[in-house]
Amino acid sequence: MRIDGRHYRTIWTEDDGRTVMTFDQRLLPHELRLVALKSLEDAAQAIETMLVRGAPLIGATAAYGVCLALRDDPSDEGIERAFERLIRTRPTAVNLRWALERMRSALRNQPHGGRLERAYAEAARICDEDVAICKAIGDHGLALIRAAAQRKGGGPVNVLTHCNAGWLATIDWGTATAPIYRAQEEGIDVHVWVDETRPRNQGAALTAFELGQQGIAHTVIADNVGGHLMQHGMVDLCIVGTDRTTRRGDVCNKIGTYLKALAAADNGVPFYVALPSTTIDWTIEDGLREVPIEQRDGSELTRVSGRTADGRIETVEITPAGSPAGNWAFDVTPARYVTGLVTERGVCPATAEGLAAVFPEQAES
Numbered sequence: 001m002r003i004d005g006r007h008y009r010t011i012w013t014e015d016d017g018r019t020v021m022t023f024d025q026r027l028l029p030h031e032l033r034l035v036a037l038k039s040l041e042d043a044a045q046a047i048e049t050m051l052v053r054g055a056p057l058i059g060a061t062a063a064y065g066v067c068l069a070l071r072d073d074p075s076d077e078g079i080e081r082a083f084e085r086l087i088r089t090r091p092t093a094v095n096l097r098w099a100l101e102r103m104r105s106a107l108r109n110q111p112h113g114g115r116l117e118r119a120y121a122e123a124a125r126i127c128d129e130d131v132a133i134c135k136a137i138g139d140h141g142l143a144l145i146r147a148a149a150q151r152k153g154g155g156p157v158n159v160l161t162h163c164n165a166g167w168l169a170t171i172d173w174g175t176a177t178a179p180i181y182r183a184q185e186e187g188i189d190v191h192v193w194v195d196e197t198r199p200r201n202q203g204a205a206l207t208a209f210e211l212g213q214q215g216i217a218h219t220v221i222a223d224n225v226g227g228h229l230m231q232h233g234m235v236d237l238c239i240v241g242t243d244r245t246t247r248r249g250d251v252c253n254k255i256g257t258y259l260k261a262l263a264a265a266d267n268g269v270p271f272y273v274a275l276p277s278t279t280i281d282w283t284i285e286d287g288l289r290e291v292p293i294e295q296r297d298g299s300e301l302t303r304v305s306g307r308t309a310d311g312r313i314e315t316v317e318i319t320p321a322g323s324p325a326g327n328w329a330f331d332v333t334p335a336r337y338v339t340g341l342v343t344e345r346g347v348c349p350a351t352a353e354g355l356a357a358v359f360p361e362q363a364e365s
């Protein structure tokens with residue numbers, strides 16, 4: 001997407017692959033800082049600290065982490081060490097395992113001499129494919145926004161989204177934001193309710209930054225406001241992302257998504273999940289019991305960072321010293337609360353049959 005008029009992907013290589021460039025998302029929207037990842041450890045820590053975040057971008061960063069590791073050790077043992085270091089960075093987004101297994105299968109049984117070039121080519125393919133997948137999700141999701149506009153017969157289509165499933169979570173376009181960007185391109189009047197998304201504020205900081213840069217009307221709201229808006233007819237549809245969706249359509253996404261889905265169901269608001277095929281976990285069925293939910297440090301909840309009036313970034317405590325804090329980073333929305341899954345191949349029901357019809361090659365394997 002564009003920042004200050006210049007087009008960027010969220011990750012790219014420089015210096016013949018010795019450097020992997022990305023944005024430090026922890027500093028947005030206050031500072032646009034490019035970061036150079038130069039080693040396996042740099043890539044691993046970028047994922048663990050959420051310098052980069054979002055399922056597809058986590059996968060791409062891990063893929064380039066393997067490339068950086070192979071510069072030092074292209075052996076099978078070197079590949080395994082890279083895999084083991086990266087797989088334990090964050091447990092929930094399935095793109096991490098998907099990307100690492102794809103890199104490993106592309107490299108094993110290859111002569112050591114050609115492994116480095118092949119690794120970078122595979123990581124670049126993962127990124128290029130993600131751009132195409134997200135653009136296709138945008139095209140299919142556009143039809144949903146267009147239909148909402150026709151139903152309304154006037155005024156902006158009000159879309160509610162949670163967290164950041166945008167360009168910053170992927171390589172370009174985003175997943176949940178891609179239909180919004182395509183609607184803007186088609187001249188459809190769209191407005192976005194942006195859930196702030198405590199505690200890391202991916203919505204207030206990242207989605208609001210993205211939409212502002214693209215000139216899309218939006219309003220940042222507290223996480224607890226969405227249900228009220230739906231009760232008063234102020235939300236035409238919800239579109240959220242996912243970090244892992246099971247083969248029967250249970251959706252794991254940022255904490256708070258489940259509560260939004262409940263409110264949508266109670267108020268008859270369509271609730272869509274933008275779902276790249278790279279985020280489907282075909283090995284599991286029951287999301288509540290089988291998806292690992294990341295628990296992050298409580299300090300992410302008890303502290304808030306922001307910019308002071310004179311431009312300094314400050315962090316303050318918002319709870320009494322010593323108050324324990326629980327920080328579950330994701331929850332699971334059962335498929336029954338999902339109106340439809342917006343995949344790169346089209347919109348399908350959140351059912352095993354729906355996903356099998358769209359991805360028959362996966363369902364049969």
Ligand SMILES: CSC[C@H]1O[C@H](OP(=O)(O)O)[C@H](O)[C@@H]1O
Nearest residue numbers: 053054055163165169241253254
């Ligand atoms: C398109 S994946 C976006 C997905 O990732 C976010 O989690 P995090 O910021 O912790 O990596 C959130 O669940 C988004 O929906």
